Amino acid sequence: MNKMHPNVIIDFHTHAFPDHIAARAVPALAREGNVTAHLNGTTRDLIASMDRAGIDISVVCSIATRPSQFEGILAWSRDIRSSRIIPLPSVHPDDADLREKVRRIGDEGYAGIKMHAYYQDFFLDEEKLFPLYEELQQRNLFVVMHTGFDIAFPRIRRADPERILRVVARYPQLKLVTTHLGAWDDWQNVEKLLAGRNIYMDISFTSSCLDDARIKAIMMSHPEEYILYGSDSPWRDQSESIQHLRSLRLPEHLEAKVLGENAARLLGEI
Ligand SMILES: [Zn+2]
Numbered sequence: 001m002n003k004m005h006p007n008v009i010i011d012f013h014t015h016a017f018p019d020h021i022a023a024r025a026v027p028a029l030a031r032e033g034n035v036t037a038h039l040n041g042t043t044r045d046l047i048a049s050m051d052r053a054g055i056d057i058s059v060v061c062s063i064a065t066r067p068s069q070f071e072g073i074l075a076w077s078r079d080i081r082s083s084r085i086i087p088l089p090s091v092h093p094d095d096a097d098l099r100e101k102v103r104r105i106g107d108e109g110y111a112g113i114k115m116h117a118y119y120q121d122f123f124l125d126e127e128k129l130f131p132l133y134e135e136l137q138q139r140n141l142f143v144v145m146h147t148g149f150d151i152a153f154p155r156i157r158r159a160d161p162e163r164i165l166r167v168v169a170r171y172p173q174l175k176l177v178t179t180h181l182g183a184w185d186d187w188q189n190v191e192k193l194l195a196g197r198n199i200y201m202d203i204s205f206t207s208s209c210l211d212d213a214r215i216k217a218i219m220m221s222h223p224e225e226y227i228l229y230g231s232d233s234p235w236r237d238q239s240e241s242i243q244h245l246r247s248l249r250l251p252e253h254l255e256a257k258v259l260g261e262n263a264a265r266l267l268g269e270i
Contacts, residue, residue, distance in 0.1 A: 007256070010263035011050070011238060013144070013179060013204040013230025014058040016085075017041045018076050026234065033152035039234035043080050046233065050084065053238040057084055059230075059263070061114035061144055064090040070101055077110070086267060088114040088144060093122045093129055102135040111267045112142035112175070117158035118150040124163035125170075133171045142175035142266060144202070148183030148190075160186055161193040168199060175266070177228065181206045181218055195221045200266070203258070204230035207244040216248045219258070227258045228266070 017025050022041030030037045039045040043060070050058055060080065062073045070091060077087035090113055091101045105113055113136070117124055124145065136143055147159045157163070161183050168176060177200040182190035187210055194201070195218050206215055219227055231241040245258065 008056045008260040008264055009054060009242070010229065010260045010267070011055050011058045011231050011233065012177070012228040012263050013202045014046060014060050014233040014238075015041070015062075015235070016043045016046050016060045016080070019044075029152075030235075033150075033235070035151060035235045037234045038237040041234055043085055047084055049233060049238045053242050055238055055242070056260070057086060057263075058233070058238075059144075059267075060085055060087045062088060062090045063114060063116045063119050064092040065119050067092040067095040070095065074105070074108070078108070086111070088112050090114050091132065093120055093132065098132045099135040102132060102139065102141065106139040106141055110141070112136075112144060112177070114144045116146040116150075118146065118153040122158070124159045125166040129167075130170075133167065133174055137171050137174040140175070142177055142200070144177045144179065146180075146184075147178040148180050148186045150184065159183070161189040164199065165193060168197075176200065177202060177266075179230070180204055180232075181210075181215065185209065187214065187218065190218060191221075196223070198223055198226055200226045200228060200262075202228040202230035203245065204232035204241075205236055207236075207241065212244075212248060216250065219248070219250065219254070224254055224257050225262055225265075227254075228263050229259050 019042050026037045026041035039049055046058055064070055064073055074089050077089045080087055089105050089110055091098055095101055122129060145159065147164060149155050164178060179202050181203050182194040182201045229245060231238045
């Protein structure tokens, strides 16, 4: 990880699937969310997209929708791990031994995991997650947490800024990466409750969901070390999302931090 060159570009939020699952899963997910798939969902297609966009590394977020998927996701993560692809395994909150699963992920050298309150049916600040947060915090692993509403689900507040604050109050050392600029489609509460705090946020799937001036204002009011570039590929095109970020005309040093420096630090802090 310390071999990363200084201008490395890291997409902190992508999705991909095993080849035999991608052909079925990607069209189904696109339909459910009423979104466009820009790639076929395989890692091969993702790497071709990274080459077109000038992205060095993509973080691939997996989501275990059942406890039994843990082993399969971990094995697949091992398969796809490379200098270009950093997979994040996932644990289901109903797993009988959350701590043991987190330990295994840490022992295999992953820097973090991915969780999704809608696909995994939990509330961010509910008690069943506490052992998971404790173990992550203890092992210095981060969690990329889907936050805000989700385009494919009813608008129940499962992972909103108030719940985020409750989690960080209880686990102040937990490296929590919120997604979609703090909370998707709940940006008024992001501005009110999250902006300016030392809470990581990626910027994925925000362009054209809120206007550029507001995206930039949230980014400019947030601590510079805590913002990460992410596309949410295949649901967004990586080249377009990089172009969009550049079109915001952030101060140069901030753009460099967002595009890769912050991510490289987070991925290296194991
Ligand atoms: Zn996503």
